[in-house]
Amino acid sequence: MNASDQPEGPWAEALRMFARNPSAIAGMLMLSVVLLVTLAGPWLVGADPFEIIAAPMTPPFSDEAILGTDYLGRDVLTTLVYGGRATLLVGAVAALLSVSIGITLGALAGYYGGRVDAVLMRVTEFFQVLPALLFAMVVVTLFSPTLLTITLAIGIVSWTGTARLTRAEFMKYRNLEFVRAERAIGASHARILWRVILPNALPPLIVSATLAIGSAILFEAGLSFLGLGDQNRMSWGLMIGASRQYVLSCWWAVAFPGAAIFVTVLAVSLIGDGLNDALNPKLRER
Amino acid sequence: MLKLVASRLVQGLALVLAVVVLNFVLVHAAPGDPVETIAGASGGMDEKLQAELRAQYGLDRPLPVQLGIYLGKVARGDLGYSYFFNLPVSSLIGERVPATLALVLTSVLAAFLTGTTLGVLSSRRPNGALSQTINVLSLVGFSAPVFWLGMLLVILLASVFPVFPVSGMRNIASDGRGVADVIDVLYHLVLPAFTLGLVYLAQYSRLSRAAMLDVLGADYIRTARAKGLSERKVFYKHALRNAVLPVVTILGLQFGNVLAGAIVVETVFNWPGLGRLAYESVLRRDYPTILGVLLFSSVVVIVMNQLTDLCYRLIDPRIKTT
């Protein structure tokens, strides 16, 4: 064996496996399209999504509006393009929030064990027992639905899964040789937690984070559908909820935004799945 | 054993208490109050009447006092009276629980059975076409917003092709009795249960697939194979039995998510269940009902968690107490 035959590092290997996975690639493509439309779309389309451009409930594939208009006469395509922003923003930030909380609490619980673990586990159990959607609804209603309150509400109820996962991982790692070696040479707890263990424990957490984005998007859509979204920002869930009354005459105002959510979450899930396969050593043997 | 049950009981109660206190504080700490809702719902009410109502409901007392009174009542099983309906919260909940139960049990069980079967099948040949298809299909069920699916189903199967009823749990004019009623309810149950079930289906199929793959890689499976047992026997007799365990665990723990999924489906299909009651109560600032439902669902989750945990221990003696 010479130098050029060195085994590739775990990250490179994972990347290669990911690239070979057709559904993961499909997911990446879909997500790219969604991101492109969402970020660049508003510039290209230019219009105001709240503006009335044609007669209410014009069917799709008509001259005035390619995807039709909703019950007010607003262009479905425009609202679709703008709606992505709020949905993705909330999804990403809420997922970030929930994952951050989850990792922090899980890491502390798994690493320290004992009393700390017991207390943190009680807290986790508490939030797990709370009916998430209902609690989020209560929070959002009471403090007025804005993008901020919605993001916070979703983040606060969604972290328990990540916490448990992180805890399990950190428990696994804290007794391993190289960690004990770090302790022996006097490394601080903080360093061990964040610089030593976390990078190793990252793979399953990345997967979890990806899936968290998907579920945060669905959560936001659900809240908006129930009428608890930020009414001043167009979001896909909001469109569906607003057009709900007219669904029998104007199905396109419900079908298209729903399809957008579906495609986005599917893309994220496929990517998450792909990452899971790529980073999960057990499946490599098959 | 008894000690375990007792300690778990205490833990459970402490949790319930924490939930109640948190929700109580939250619900009372925010702007807007139920007397204003009632005032609006009554068509406007002058200050004198509003003050009377506030005194009636004890809303003019300091928060800790209100909390204390509420906890005392809850301890006696009294969940108070709904501000909106002026009916006991416990009877409002009691009226709605059967509907939600019917919906949730049907969808979860159907999803569990179908999903597990699909997942197990797909784990036979994990990289085969069938497996990939099932995987992607379950992802579809997982990624589509529940309310969107529900509405599309309603359009397709209740409006364009009026095969199923559009909403509700029974025929409007029905009496609600007898075999005919059971059939009526089942007929109305199809679309909502299917919608709710799709999400769980996806979860179970993925879960059981992962669990099977996990188990199939274990040492004792390799030993069984080495011993010369047929692949069939290895797969169904040894692997499946052990893979089912985590899936069943999740089934028990699922009940935490039950209310959430139910809220949306019940709203789309106007199903007269607890989820819809909860949602409408939030919009009406009907505090006692909101608290009652939160409490009820938390208790259910805690009980299910503990039961699942105990069953898990009984089944698998290798698990140590944490």
Next chain:
Amino acid sequence: MNLLNFSRRNALALALLAGLPAVHSLAATDTPTRGGTLVLGSTQALRHVNGAVQSGIATAVPSTQIFASPLRFDDKWNAQPYLAEKWSLAADGKSLTLNLRKGAVFHDGKPITSEDVAFSIMAIKANHPFTTMMGPVEKVETPDPYTAIIRMSAPHPAIVLAMSPALCPILPKHIYGDGTDLKVHPRNSTDVVGSGPFRLTEFKAGQRLVLERFDKFFLAGKPYLDKIIVNINPDSNSLLLGLERGEIQMIPYATNSTELKRVAANPALNLTNKGFDGIGAINWLAFNTAKKPLNDVNVRKAIAMTIDKKFISKALHGGFSQPADGPIVAGSPFAIPDLITYPLDLKKAAEMLDAAGYKAGADGERFKLTIDYLPGQDEQQKNVAEYIRAQLKKVGVMVDVRASADFPAWAKRMATHDFDLSMDVVFNWGDPIIGVHRTYLSTNIRPIVWTNTQSYNNPKVDELLNTAGGLLDPTKRKAYYATFQKIVTDELPIHFINNTPYHTASSKKVMNVPTTVWGPASPYDEVYLK
């Protein structure tokens, strides 16, 4: 024609009819058939059925079936006998004598007497949200079991209308007079003992109500219906489907234009907009005149000129609503035709804003405003608010549409005057004293929703309203109200947009659909199914 909506029952009926020889068309003098169940659809959950302590159409519909009232009204605002066989308003207008019919009983068999009438009227005065309705009533004398004399401190022309089924349910004193606060009385929804044509036999909170015929109702032979079921479903779409499929026979207070179109196009269904003059619902844009720049009437007028009411009625309401130009609904005897209007004129609006001192900045923006709206009635409220936002943008006024998650949030904003503009829908309730005065009297600027939340203060208007409120002669009253309407449409504390297009959608099988001034909020004792 949607063949897919043809239920099998319809098909069968059609087949049978086809086999029959040509029959005479059913004339209005046909004898009503007794029996059958009428299923009503409603989108609003109701708290209970006691209309004495609760206003609103959701409660009024069942309340008017369960409780009778002294008088009822026809479609021309004429009072008709109901519990009272005769009545007379004294010449000085300070007392109303009601002569009750004999032999009327409550649902538990006990006789209905003047004691119950006295009790009910005083209870309504004490508990009903409409304080002006029984405001001047001081006491009710009961010289004998069948005579009640309502004594008032001042002439009160609205008192006769206040005897309507929706406003004056007669409660049994022996049940409700037990000292419990009527607003939270347990008998408001359970074991209800009433005086009307139907008894309440089931109350599933938020789901449905079942009413059954009261056999000993004081109008012999009535009601014709065996049962009425009120089905509550917040989704008006589903109610419509139910109506189309024959599961529901009547939807009162339908407003959604898409649904109204479908009903109108369906040969098996009837649609009527008669029966809503009594409640007189107006959809309007309220200005907070205490806030800059809305304190300037020219700014308000300019804003009014950016709004095209015809577009709103045609495009947003499918042609089913009519533009409203004043504080009193067109169907009221006090309405006048020539009011000051503000036709669409964006150019003039911009000029007026310039003249008022609010010139556009470099970015084209003059000033910012917020607009709120009543949640839950998107077509009438939210959509109009969003339309207004789009229009005002054209003249450089940037509007932020503030959504309230629920009613209490909106109500609080209005009550605390925390708003610039707000959409609202307010009912006249028949006599201006009941539903109109409250919006314009400067004495009614209070921290409660549906009062003078606009902070409108014009002593002349106060005087006009207070005088009109104390006169008995309708012609004289009309003159005062005419001046009042002219002033209000000139000073514009509120810009009126449209009459809420309430309709009753019903199956053609339903006969005698109530179309009096109170419409569906009246007893259905004469309704029958063909």
